[in-house]
Amino acid sequence: MNELKIVLGLVAREKRDIWLSIVFGVIAGLTTVGLFGASGYLISKAALTPPLYTLIIVIAMVKLFGFMRALGRYAERLFSHRATFTILSHIRLRFFELLEPGVPKIFQKYRSGDLLSRVIGDVESLQNFFLRVYYPPIVLGIVFLSTIVFTTFFSWVLALLFFVGLVMVGGVIPFLTALRQRRSQQSVREGRGLLSVKLTEWMYGFRDLKIYQKQEEKEKDVKNSMEAYEETHEHQQLQMVQGQSLNLLVSLTATWVVVGVSVWLIEAGELDGIFLAMFIMISLMVFEDAGPMASVPVYFEDNRHAAKRLFSLPVAQTAEKRPVQLDTEEPLAFSLDGVFYSFPESPAPVLQNITLNFPPGSKTAIVGPSGSGKSTIQQLLLSMAEVDAGDITVHGENMAEVDEESLWKRVNIILQENHFFHGTIGDNLAIAKEDADDQEMGEVLARVQLAHLSPEDAVEERGMNLSGGEKQRLALARIYLKKARTWILDEPFSSVDALTEKELMDNFREETRDDTVILISHNLQGLEKMDEIIVMNQGEVVETGSYEELISRDGYFHRMKQLENTLIG
Numbered sequence: 001m002n003e004l005k006i007v008l009g010l011v012a013r014e015k016r017d018i019w020l021s022i023v024f025g026v027i028a029g030l031t032t033v034g035l036f037g038a039s040g041y042l043i044s045k046a047a048l049t050p051p052l053y054t055l056i057i058v059i060a061m062v063k064l065f066g067f068m069r070a071l072g073r074y075a076e077r078l079f080s081h082r083a084t085f086t087i088l089s090h091i092r093l094r095f096f097e098l099l100e101p102g103v104p105k106i107f108q109k110y111r112s113g114d115l116l117s118r119v120i121g122d123v124e125s126l127q128n129f130f131l132r133v134y135y136p137p138i139v140l141g142i143v144f145l146s147t148i149v150f151t152t153f154f155s156w157v158l159a160l161l162f163f164v165g166l167v168m169v170g171g172v173i174p175f176l177t178a179l180r181q182r183r184s185q186q187s188v189r190e191g192r193g194l195l196s197v198k199l200t201e202w203m204y205g206f207r208d209l210k211i212y213q214k215q216e217e218k219e220k221d222v223k224n225s226m227e228a229y230e231e232t233h234e235h236q237q238l239q240m241v242q243g244q245s246l247n248l249l250v251s252l253t254a255t256w257v258v259v260g261v262s263v264w265l266i267e268a269g270e271l272d273g274i275f276l277a278m279f280i281m282i283s284l285m286v287f288e289d290a291g292p293m294a295s296v297p298v299y300f301e302d303n304r305h306a307a308k309r310l311f312s313l314p315v316a317q318t319a320e321k322r323p324v325q326l327d328t329e330e331p332l333a334f335s336l337d338g339v340f341y342s343f344p345e346s347p348a349p350v351l352q353n354i355t356l357n358f359p360p361g362s363k364t365a366i367v368g369p370s371g372s373g374k375s376t377i378q379q380l381l382l383s384m385a386e387v388d389a390g391d392i393t394v395h396g397e398n399m400a401e402v403d404e405e406s407l408w409k410r411v412n413i414i415l416q417e418n419h420f421f422h423g424t425i426g427d428n429l430a431i432a433k434e435d436a437d438d439q440e441m442g443e444v445l446a447r448v449q450l451a452h453l454s455p456e457d458a459v460e461e462r463g464m465n466l467s468g469g470e471k472q473r474l475a476l477a478r479i480y481l482k483k484a485r486t487w488i489l490d491e492p493f494s495s496v497d498a499l500t501e502k503e504l505m506d507n508f509r510e511e512t513r514d515d516t517v518i519l520i521s522h523n524l525q526g527l528e529k530m531d532e533i534i535v536m537n538q539g540e541v542v543e544t545g546s547y548e549e550l551i552s553r554d555g556y557f558h559r560m561k562q563l564e565n566t567l568i569g
């Protein structure tokens with residue numbers, strides 16, 4: 001229920017439009033009942049050839065009700081839809097506000113398709129919350145109760161009939177429909193989530209599936225999920241329509257009962273016959289609006305689940321702004337003391353008892369075999385993950401207290417995989433420096449050996465039209481624009497040829513002369529000029545020292561270097 005309270009809070013922000021929707025909804029409802037009631041009365045009265053002024057008054061009332069009804073409906077639709085779209089944007093914003101501080105940890109726990117399904121499917125479902133759950137029952141209740149009060153002036157029996165009708169179409173039938181739909185609604189929700197996850201995986205893995213000729217198999221799987229989803233959705237919609245039809249049937253039956261009882265009351269002399277047509281019309285109209293009430297609990301249940309899925313992300317709930325801002329322009333220092341780390345949902349520690357020191361302005365390389373934990377250290381240094389035990393400090397501050405954004409602002413980062421957005425080379429560079437002009441962009445492109453590209457050149461989604469090496473150099477160009485004094489780079493040159501790598505490395509050394517550099521690398525070439533090399537294996541630091549020290553020690557690094565030399569020949 002707490003999650004729905006968040007949605008209610010966001011809905012309540014649109015107080016003005018809520019009030020206007022209710023007021024105009026009630027005006028439209030009452031004038032509809034008035035219009036048809038007055039028309040019924042007019043037909044009967046006209047047959048009795050009353051004085052002309054009576055007819056003129058009733059005709060004027062019919063006209064007025066007709067005009068007010070149209071105006072009321074229009075205004076109700078206008079304000080309720082305006083409120084709905086504003087509420088939807090509040091919901092989306094709130095979801096992103098909760099999601100953003102949890103990223104990237106949240107991506108370790110939830111699949112992208114699942115998140116996509118939440119932000120699209122669940123937010124879309126919540127558009128029904130205001131439009132179908134929140135205010136229509138209030139409007140219907142007021143219109144119905146006013147009609148009942150009006151009817152008591154003519155007949156208590158008819159008023160009681162209207163009341164019983166209200167309980168049936170506004171309470172009993174919706175409740176029974178909701179009860180019947182519980183299971184099918186659950187299946188629809190699960191089916192939608194699964195389909196979204198499978199579709200995104202199929203899309204991301206399209207190339208690999210094609211290469212391994214598994215495309216058809218996967219497509220069949222996606223198609224099956226799609227069919228299963230459509231089937232459950234159809235079944236659920238059918239149940240909903242059946243509920244609405246049942247409500248309509250009961251409404252029409254109630255009107256027939258009103259006709260029968262009115263005739264009986266007229267015969268018994270308890271109701272003037274002139275009001276017969278009026279009550280038939282009132283009954284028809286007042287029950288007409290009650291049909292959609294059958295789906296209110298169904299939408300309510302759907303919205304409750306949608307709210308739960310949206311606002312129950314565990315990381316999001318705990319994310320708080322951290323108090324320490326890093327506002328120094330100096331190269332940063334880092335230290336790790338007795339650090340242990342394991343990924344969520346995989347208990348084996350990935351890092352064990354890591355103690356390291358990165359003084360300001362130092363140049364450190366982290367090397368080691370694949371899977372030894374190098375990139376995980378980068379994640380911890382960038383505060384993208386939190387240690388299980390031990391301490392990390394950045395510039396003398398406890399990392400857990402440091403505001404992540406203030407840290408990221410001070411560091412030039414290259415991750416193992418960097419994202420490139422659909423647009424131009426310029427758009428992708430501007431992420432690092434918004435006001436960089438074409439000349440500045442051209443200069444950094446030339447420095448990373450990408451002089452053949454210009455800022456206007458197109459970049460396809462995820463940089464698909466760039467080679468692996470070009471993507472790495474573009475990532476490097478991006479951080480050259482950023483001009484922070486600390487560099488934490490994961491395999492920045494792994495896809496470029498040896499000659500280009502040497503040129504890039506020379507340029508990089510020049511650029512970072514006084515800065516803090518932490519360079520993760522598989523490659524043991526070109527590490528001679530680093531102040532310190534940290535050798536990792538199976539989540540532990542197995543050796544540290546300068547290049548000469550490690551070579552002369554005849555330990556792990558020495559053996560790795562010999563092996564590399566043998567392989568290179």
Ligand SMILES: Nc1ncnc2c1ncn2[C@@H]1O[C@H](COP(=O)(O)OP(=O)(O)OP(=O)(O)O)[C@@H](O)[C@H]1O
Binds near residue numbers: 346368370373376
């Ligand atoms: N999100 C994750 N969830 C669970 N385990 C993970 C996750 N990411 C990495 N690991 C595991 O953590 C260990 C260390 O991974 P890490 O990426 O730090 O290694 P690495 O030394 O950088 O490897 P490489 O040189 O291949 O990039 C590996 O055994 C890997 O399987």
